[in-house]
Amino acid sequence: MAWAKDASMKHFIAAIENPWLVPFDGSLTEPPRNFTAPADIGGCKKKLSETRKAIRPFQRKLYAAKQFSVLLVFQALDAAGKDGAIREVFEDLDPVNVNVAAFKRPTERELRHDFLWRTAKKLPERGDIAVFNRSYYEEVLTVRVHPEFLDAQYAGSPPTPDALWPLRYQAIREHERHLAAANTLILKFWLNVSPAEQARRFLERLDTPEKRWKFSLGDIRESRFRDAYDEAVLDMFNETSRPWAPWFCVPADDPWYLRWQIADIIRQAMAALPLSYPPVEEIPAETTAEVRSLLDSRITK
Numbered sequence: 001m002a003w004a005k006d007a008s009m010k011h012f013i014a015a016i017e018n019p020w021l022v023p024f025d026g027s028l029t030e031p032p033r034n035f036t037a038p039a040d041i042g043g044c045k046k047k048l049s050e051t052r053k054a055i056r057p058f059q060r061k062l063y064a065a066k067q068f069s070v071l072l073v074f075q076a077l078d079a080a081g082k083d084g085a086i087r088e089v090f091e092d093l094d095p096v097n098v099n100v101a102a103f104k105r106p107t108e109r110e111l112r113h114d115f116l117w118r119t120a121k122k123l124p125e126r127g128d129i130a131v132f133n134r135s136y137y138e139e140v141l142t143v144r145v146h147p148e149f150l151d152a153q154y155a156g157s158p159p160t161p162d163a164l165w166p167l168r169y170q171a172i173r174e175h176e177r178h179l180a181a182a183n184t185l186i187l188k189f190w191l192n193v194s195p196a197e198q199a200r201r202f203l204e205r206l207d208t209p210e211k212r213w214k215f216s217l218g219d220i221r222e223s224r225f226r227d228a229y230d231e232a233v234l235d236m237f238n239e240t241s242r243p244w245a246p247w248f249c250v251p252a253d254d255p256w257y258l259r260w261q262i263a264d265i266i267r268q269a270m271a272a273l274p275l276s277y278p279p280v281e282e283i284p285a286e287t288t289a290e291v292r293s294l295l296d297s298r299i300t301k
Contacts, residue, residue, distance in 0.1 A: 009180040010243040013187075015272035018265050022190075022247035026238035031230040032249045035194035037257035044256035051263040052092040058270035059129070063097040065278050066127035068183045072266065073132045075141070076191035077229060078219040079201040080252045082133055085191065088259045089266070090131065099124065102133040111152045115139040115168065116175055126183060136175075137188075140168050140236055145228045169239035180244035185269055188245065189262055190233065191252040195226055 022028070037044070062068060074082045090098055101122040110118040116136050124130035143149045144165065150158035158164065176186055193201075202223070205215040241247040248265055252258045283291070 009185065012185065012272040013243060013246055013269060016246075016265055016268045018248060018261065018268070020248045020250045020261065022237045022241040022249050024241055024243050024246070028234055028238055031234045032192055034249070034251050035192055035197065035253045036251055037254040041257060044254070044260040048088065048256060048260040048263055049092075051260060051267050052089070055093060055263065055267050055270060058267070058273070058275055059093055059097070061275035061277060062129070062270065062273075063094070063127045065276055066125075067275065068185055068273055069124035069126045070129040070185045070266075070270070071124055071132070071179065071187070072129065073135045073137065073186070073188040074191065075134060075137050075189070076252065077193060077198060077226075078216075078222060079198050079205070080191040080193035081255050081258060082191060084255055085189075085259050085262055086131055086133060089263045093129075097128045098131065099128060100131040100133060103135060103138065115153070116171065123179070124184065136172065137236060137240075140165060140172070140239075141229065141232050144232045145225050165235070169235075172240050173242065173245075176240070176242070176245035185273065186245040187265060187269055188241075188247045189265075190237075190247060190249045191258060192249050193252040195223075197253040198223060 020034070022032075062070065074086060076082050086100060090100075099122070101119075103119065106118065119132065119136045122130060122132070144161075147158075147161065150164070159167070180186060202215070202220060205211045237247050237249065248262075250258050250261050
């Protein structure tokens, strides 16, 4: 197997053309406020369908050759549309090598390990696509907004914030750089929903019987921390969007635009990978004729 150096993965990712790429130089000074699709963009549902079809050949080559793996990270606030985006983007793809892992509140056993342990178990092997519905980034988002959660992660007093968050960002950067060097394509998506649209979706869940099961008072309470989350997201982007593991902050108020943009980013990235089918077994012409004759005889019986 040919191993990719950082420069190789940077080269593949550099081929992606998308307006929602987060800069790699830590230059953002405020959280992105792009929540809506451009006014001149239409037909996103049809574009999504076409883009899914375009991904299929690359998915087949990825699975057959087992040269690369793909890690797709989905992060967002509540009601931003992660579940719907994952469902729609991967609807037409072959499930044989697509694995979705949803990370909820950590278990007691998971809390006894380092913060990368539970997600590391779900990383994709070569030939596979892993989709993380939330991820280790919860540890610099939710846990940063609610530092009381740290009490369960450390024996004794947790480190001070000034010491802890830089160490976690560094651990994530090094973790992702290691994965990229081992031929893992990493794409990270922040689904950027506006406060007004989030509130509208909460109301829809409250008032619609078939969506009522999604409604949670905990989500309403959590939405009151929007400013703190925005600050944490800004630091997350600046500290961890890198050429080998980029963030894309995609407007989420229009769900079909969001889904199409995510699918197109995946399509472009997989198209840039040097994927090829593995070498075929060389069979002598005489043996081929014998095998063909045998198989034909079974068909004509």
